[in-house]
Amino acid sequence: MSARHHIIKAVADNKPAFVPLPDINLDQVTGYDDLAAQFATVVQSIGGQVVPVPGWEALKPLPQAERAAGKWVVNAVPELGATDQEVSSMDAVQLAGVDMAFVPGTLGVAENGAVWLYESQMINRLLPFICQQLVLVLERKALVATMHQALLQVDTAREGYGVFIAGPSKTADIEQSLVIGAHGPVGLTVYLIG
């Protein structure tokens, strides 16, 4: 008999009597009067920053301005101009030099500052992790209160990969001193549009 068969049989033999799933009633869950304010406060507390902007226009010059300063900027936000599709086939050695990446988010979560990204929004799965500075762009109307609403709206089975990102990468593994910029981005900015 295969290991698979053994394990599933042992589980079937040893499992307890059936217990039903609970009803998850979202009326019992926290809400926030001002989602954007809550979101901004939390993102700041976890080492990132939120910059409100009235519309897309204000953002359009940004990638170009950073490039002019000599940085390797990858744009993955169609509303900001041409996207850098060539990074889709690049490997980690090549991408290790990316200074800044502009990536669109699908939705933001007020309770914890997390932003959901689908694989298709990143051009390359590595991009949001390997860049030195990550810039996420999100519409204000795409904010939800908690993870409950977030996971009802996001379809995690739509694509091969997706991620909630909350703040820049960090570690406290040396004597519990918080250091921003462990392996991933050393900085995270979220532009909130509208």
Add this chain to the structure above:
Amino acid sequence: MKVQDHASAAAAFIADEPRTDWHDETLWWVRQKRDKAAHGLPEWEQLRSWASQIKDHTLSHLDHYLEEFEKNALANGVQVHWAEDGAAHNRIIHNIIRNHSIQRIVKSKSMLTEECHFNEYIREQGVEVVDTDLGERIVQFRNEPPSHIVLPAIHLKKQDVSETFHEHLQTEKGNNDPQYLTAAARVHLRDKFVHSELAITGVNFAVAETGAVVVCTNEGNADMGTHSARVHIACMGFEKIIPKAEHLSVFLRLLARSATGQPITTYSSIFRKPRPGQEMHIVIVDNGRSRQLGRPDFRNSLKCIRCAACFNTCPVYRRSGGHSYHTAVAGPIGSILNPNLDMKANADLPFASTLCGSCSNVCPVKIDIHEQLWKWRQVLVKEGYVAPAKKLGLQGMAWLLAHPAVYRLAGKTGRWVMRRMPFLVNNRLNPWYKQREMPTPPAQSFRDWYLKNRKS
């Protein structure tokens, strides 16, 4: 090497008093951050109930969910492997490495691989695997196991890390700045990531409905590794299953808040399919879990989401250090899981607790941890795995508790002795006195006081 039991290893740990105090206070500080995060959510207790009920349900239907998970993972183009024990888990991974003739391997945090002693095994096969979680890299350089499941290097001071990095990464001697040391590790590990061919990760949750595995990190090391490498192997104990993606909300709300007081980890990554050209494997491990599932008194321990809140709150863990538990998963939950793996070798662990119940109070999935520790003690005594001295004490205690009149007399005598001749109790022959000041005993027992005051 002879493994020391918890009491002797703990005695060695507390010999350095300032360090013990520091360890104690640091973990207590993490515990307080957890409290603040929990109190910030009015629905905290409701969330714990939901989490507990979802896990109860999942365990009661687990064979079905395992099959559903496998079916969906296969449909996603993932290769699924089943391992009955740690040795099988190690062999499966080694085979994948061999089949690809891969040299450069990175691993993000996985307590399961620690449980299976994977690092030792794979080293013996002549393969180098680089741990990429900063804390795990530090202890790997030092040839030590992690001492905590969330904070692997919590037993070390920054001077220790500085010395280790000076030796292995040529950092400046005596530079103890965490910022500087972390930056050095960043350079070192980014080099490992970008050249990695195979990445091993743990799994925090596995969603039956979608066949996806969810991995949570703060550093981004799981993602840096998996997205760089052409092969991804995710290893999971079978209890990581949850039924639906929407249930992730409950667990992701609880996990980081319970662990470190953060509202969520920086990255919560959902891996469903390999990227084009990549190969993805999932190894599903039993290693004693099905046996634990069959023990009605202990099956609840399989609900654990490895947040380590029970470690941080435990007065024994905080003052004895993770290594004194001589197992991959230390702390209160480890003391329930490990006797199932090896009753004889781990018979000391359920006794490494004051049974104060603080662990059960903070557990986000409501495991009755201290009650299970108490039950393990009885099982271990019955099965003959407890040293005669401790057993005598326990039997005496059980007999005393079963005979209330004698208990009252013994209590009276004890109080009398402690007040008049404390040196009889406060001496080296009484193991309970080690590193403790015995409190001044009250003149009256609670029962005497109650009887007297009830009348008035």
